[in-house]
Amino acid sequence: EDQVTQSPEALRLQEGESSSLNCSYTVSGLRGLFWYRQDPGKGPEFLFTLYSAGEEKEKERLKATLTKKESFLHITAPKPEDSATYLCAVQARNQGGKLIFGQGTELSVKP
Amino acid sequence: DAGITQSPRYKITETGRQVTLMCHQTWSHSYMFWYRQDLGHGLRLIYYSAAADITDKGEVPDGYVVSRSKTENFPLTLESATRSQTSVYFCASRNQGAYEQYFGPGTRLTVT
Numbered sequence: 001e002d003q004v005t006q007s008p009e010a011l012r013l014q015e016g017e018s019s020s021l022n023c024s025y026t027v028s029g030l031r032g033l034f035w036y037r038q039d040p041g042k043g044p045e046f047l048f049t050l051y052s053a054g055e056e057k058e059k060e061r062l063k064a065t066l067t068k069k070e071s072f073l074h075i076t077a078p079k080p081e082d083s084a085t086y087l088c089a090v091q092a093r094n095q096g097g098k099l100i101f102g103q104g105t106e107l108s109v110k111p
Numbered sequence: 112d113a114g115i116t117q118s119p120r121y122k123i124t125e126t127g128r129q130v131t132l133m134c135h136q137t138w139s140h141s142y143m144f145w146y147r148q149d150l151g152h153g154l155r156l157i158y159y160s161a162a163a164d165i166t167d168k169g170e171v172p173d174g175y176v177v178s179r180s181k182t183e184n185f186p187l188t189l190e191s192a193t194r195s196q197t198s199v200y201f202c203a204s205r206n207q208g209a210y211e212q213y214f215g216p217g218t219r220l221t222v223t
Contacts, residue, residue, distance in 0.1 A: 031210060034211055034212075036214075043214035049210060087154070096167060097142050098144075098169060103153045
């Protein structure tokens, strides 16, 4: 069964304190792994797509990496505006474009 | 660029009533999706559509009906609402050949 597990469930950081969020997955043939950001009361906002092990993507203070079993979202020198829930999702081959989401990591960055 | 919109944004209805949630996208994306988001369950796929007049079930389709007569619209109907359908509903879309999905702002539905 295809599955996505994110850890930790919640993470509190001080401004400038770098850290990483983890997304472990099991899927029968990975087509893509996706990271989203979700602010309270809003829809998920697309951040990155990773397709194969070893791939990396960066955007401002965020960097996503991918291995054959997990993905990391590294946050360098975070700011309070980075506070949000970060969602990881995978798409398996031959699954009609369906995404399977993890439960998310709620990140809080204090000034 | 309006993107993807949902209406209403908030809805309160009674058990047993029929309610329709609307989703509209201006990108002419082929694929459209309906998810529900609940504490403890995350985002779960209800139904999706690969093109007009083509729909398929997701993980939690029971109690829901969809249609897609036009590419840009993908309404979700709860034929007889139950309290367990209280949730936040998100519509999403993606284009053929691309894999990332883009989400609407959501509809918060409460069934009393």
